[in-house]
Amino acid sequence: MSPREAWQRYLDGRRTEITDESAATYHYRLKLFVEWCERNEIETVSELTGWVLDQYESARSGEGVAATTLHNEMETLQSFVEYLERIEAVDDGLADRVNIPDVPDDEKSRETKLAADRALPLIRHYRSNERAGSRNHALLEVAWHTGARLGGMRALDLRDFDASEQTLEFVHRPETDTPLKNKRHGERIVALRDGVAKTLRQYIQSDRWDKHDEHGRQPLFASLQGRPSTNTMRAWMYAATFPCVRGSCPHGHDPETCEFRSHTHASKCPSARSPHHVRTGSITWHQDRGVPREVTAERVNASQDVIDRYYDKATKRERMELRRRPHLEKLEIE
Structure with missing residues (x-):
């Protein structure tokens, strides 16, 4: 099976469990990998090895893509290789050889917010x-x-x-x-x-x-x-x-x-x-106003972990002034 055929089969199988927007994201990320395989004359997925996957990561990194972008692309590629393992198109354990580069927390989401x-x-x-x-x-x-x-x-x-x-x-x-x-x-x-x-x-x-x-x-x-x-x-x-x-x-x-x-x-x-x-x-404002984290999570439909990692953009000083200082009176000794 060619990388392009495998790419299409993988996406077709996942469309029932993910949104159209997510499918479009996976489509684009894997399209880059498939086109790279074709340029490098990799004709079947059975030719994929840890060395090949490492070469692809190096090629993408050399193109100057953002660290977060590379992290997400390799994460999607690992999911794709796990699928290939499941249908016995590649050797077991190949997905473990996909390196997903670590990204510092402050690099994972630099999104601007409406303050x-x-x-x-x-x-x-x-x-x-x-x-x-x-x-x-x-x-x-x-x-x-x-x-x-x-x-x-x-x-x-x-x-x-x-x-x-x-x-x-x-x-x-x-x-x-x-x-x-x-x-x-x-x-x-x-x-x-x-x-x-x-x-x-x-x-x-x-x-x-x-x-x-x-x-x-x-x-x-x-x-x-x-x-x-x-x-x-x-x-x-x-x-x-x-x-x-x-x-x-x-x-x-x-x-x-x-x-x-x-x-x-x-x-x-x-x-x-x-x-x-x-x-x-x-979401940052909800947190600053003291709305309980579990209430915010249900209200905006996001897990508390996702909120903490990607949405809560308060600075260290804002966290102290708006969230912790109001509770100082609770620590009064006399």
């Missing part, structure tokens, strides 16, 4: 002016308050907002193109504060497109065509977090002529933030 000292004034500004209840306002406020992933936000239907109970329900609906990352385990009901629920009611009444998607469902965050693509929602979030929404541009641009304000260039604004950055900032 609370930017997010909170921005949300207050939206609430207090003519943009209150706009789509961008509602999207930002819900994302910040719930810490939801982009896919979860896109999956929300109008019916998932209970205005009387002030809740949002995240539901895994893969058969109609809105899977959640953790599938059924990602389903949850999230309670909303009064101000967030008010923003959503304003948005629904004034700025939401009354549209159905191709499956007859009514997206909560709707576009003129129905349910927006992830790229469209990402562009909306970039626009929602422009610094010029509530003040002058810190980069010296004129908002009237700035190219970043166009849909296709929104991500180029140095101060704009993606949905993932908003989620990261939100």
